Amino acid sequence: MPNFYKFVIAVVFVLAIPVAVLAIHQVGGQIEMRAVGDRPGHFFIIVTNYLEAGPRADRETGGTLGVFRKRDDALMTTFVVRETGQRQPVIYSNTFCSSQRNLNFIVVTFQAELDLDPAAYNDTQGYYISFQTRNRNGGLANINDPTGTGFTFYLEFPALLQNGQYVTNSSPRFGPINGEYICAGKPFTFPFGGTDPDGDELRYSMVTPLDQKGPNRGGSQNAVSPAPYPDVRWLSGFSADRAIPGSPPLSVDPKTGQLSITATQLGLFVFAVKVEEFRNGVKIGEVRRDFQFLVVDCPPTTTPDPTVQIKDRPGLRDTTICQGNLATLLAKVDTSWNYQWQRDGVNLLNATSPSLSVREPGDYTVVVSPKAACSQSSTSESLRITVVGSQAKLSTTGHLCATTGTVTITATGATNVTYQWYRDGQPVPGQTADSLATLQPGRFWSVLTYATYGCVTRTDTVSLARSAAVVASIQSATGQARLCPQETLRLTGSGGTRYAWQHDGLPVSDATGSDLDISQTGTYVLTATDGYGCQGTSSPFLITPVPPVTVLFDSLPGVCGPDAPAYALRGSPAGGVFAGTGVEENQFSPKLAGIGNHALTYTVKAAPECKGTVATRTAVVAPIPAIDLADSMATYKGNTFTLAPVVTGNATRFQWTAGTYLDNDRSATPAVQRIGADITYVFDVENNVGCTARDTIHITVYSQLGIPDAFSPNGDGLNDVWQLPGIEAFPDAVVTVFNRWGEVIYLSDKGYPLPFDGTLNGTPLPAGLYTYTLRTVPERPVQRGSLLLLR
Structure with a gap:
């Protein structure tokens, strides 16, 4: 190893725990997801955190992390890690230099015990654990606004249940680290890799560290929120592959995880490494680790090499x-x-x-x-x-179920040795091969005698225990062991991760899930298999039928109008429920319902958990008919016309009394044919419910018109207009008045609505004799005569 001082100023692993202090006092850490192995989904979450020793570190007791589903970032659970074990100091190779720089760091371990239901963690895209906190060291020289930039710590793990089988997996483990810093201009390496307890392949790559989601100043110190998470913002000239400048710059060996650099710039630099976990060439997990290195100018003085x-x-x-x-x-x-x-x-x-x-x-x-x-x-x-003997390790295959199962224990890593196996401190007779198959629980090891060195060593110990019995059970969705008429019932099994169903002793095809929808009565049995392949069979679950029920709903009378009194509803068997517009308990109120045809139901359940059997009736609140018919009218003798009253209220039956001159006395609009004399008609109507109405009309029949031969439009209120009594009997009548020269001075509209008042365009006509014509109906001749206008 080259000669240089080495100390890590700040190591911030991406999966560090939440701490209620400023990030400048958080040196680093790591997280591990370790399968306990006694039951599916049982894990220890172990968080190792490196802190600056002092009062703030003394206050740290743990924090909160969240588990999310990758497919949609749904929060699955949150959990709290708490301190375990004794705090240890970080070891420095040069204590004088570390003391001068006040480099005093401790290792604190936090832990949580989790039980994750494999059936709930079966999404093929996997899951992740994250934690967010703030802030980073203000002295960082390669990112923008370091004190306003936070951390997101991140780990991925695969589905715990895949194709009905429990998947055993632990995340990578990382050993203790030395405190080191980098001497500028000198080659530097640092072991940053880990090991995988399951033998999975680990691949390493440089990535950009993750920032905290949301505000970093004044925001939550320990927020739990889902991805996506933002990257930190590099300053110009820096990137994931050039986090620390050098020749070469900082890089990571993709297979071993060893970091290397020959630094060319002084300062404190943050970077991140992604550790991906592969099994059979397929990625199953990931850990992201933040890290910080200080690059310094080291003194040239050297110490003689120690011998x-x-x-x-x-x-x-x-x-x-x-x-x-x-x-x-x-x-x-x-x-x-x-x-x-x-x-x-x-x-x-x-x-x-x-x-x-x-x-x-x-x-x-x-x-x-x-x-x-x-x-x-x-x-x-x-x-x-x-x-x-140190390389001789034990591995196991198989599992001990509650009453069955075999485990094979194999000693690996030793050659040219003889074996003696022990169980609970007692030798197992005749077991001298490198493996041992056992049907029994206990503590097992092997004593190895090496022929070459004469060493007698002992392997590590394997403790085997039987897993808890698989307790298969069946429950129905209703809580009752009976099947309602014409319905299905969902049965739900529990106790395992895979299931097999039987009905009356025969397998139910394609029924491998925990739920089974049934439409047949009989005996159902469930066999549950847990993640280790252990099985348990439920007690028989007998489903009996619920007898069907016949529901009757008495017929309902129609009523006239909403003011009709309420009436009782009747149905059988008793105990059912009436429903519909206007229903109050067991009565129907026309006033509440209003006019119309209202569907009412009577529902009876064969059993409390069954859907109701329904009988339906229609409650009719009929409108009361109304007739719009003139009280009287006038016509002329021999006229034929139609009576057309306006009838409302859904009338269906009509009757005219008397029926003289009518073509049909049961028609709503009969024709009056060749009327000959005055007459009064009574009109009765009725709808289907029996609601009735009556009206009358009197018809006056004129044989001819009485035409006055003089009138005096002098404004005295008497005979100021030329009245034609009975003209209303001739709605098509037209009157024309001429002067002595045969000029038209007045022409009426049909029916003579504005009688002649002796004026022409508003100017009084002179007194004298005038002639007129009167056309009453087209088939009659025009009447002619003289009219004397008096002043």
């Missing part, structure tokens, strides 16, 4: 020990030096002496720096320790 060796193995740079044994590593002793031992590049807690006793395999180095000066440190050559 390291393995105790009792002079000159060797590697050695092999048996599991459980110790190897002691020695460095040159100098009381003016600080020592910090590392395993695989990661600083070890409390490993600050010139010597180190180790049991774990790995590449060990020691970083040496002056106790009284801040200058570049030196890193020793590596010493490799191989531990025989």
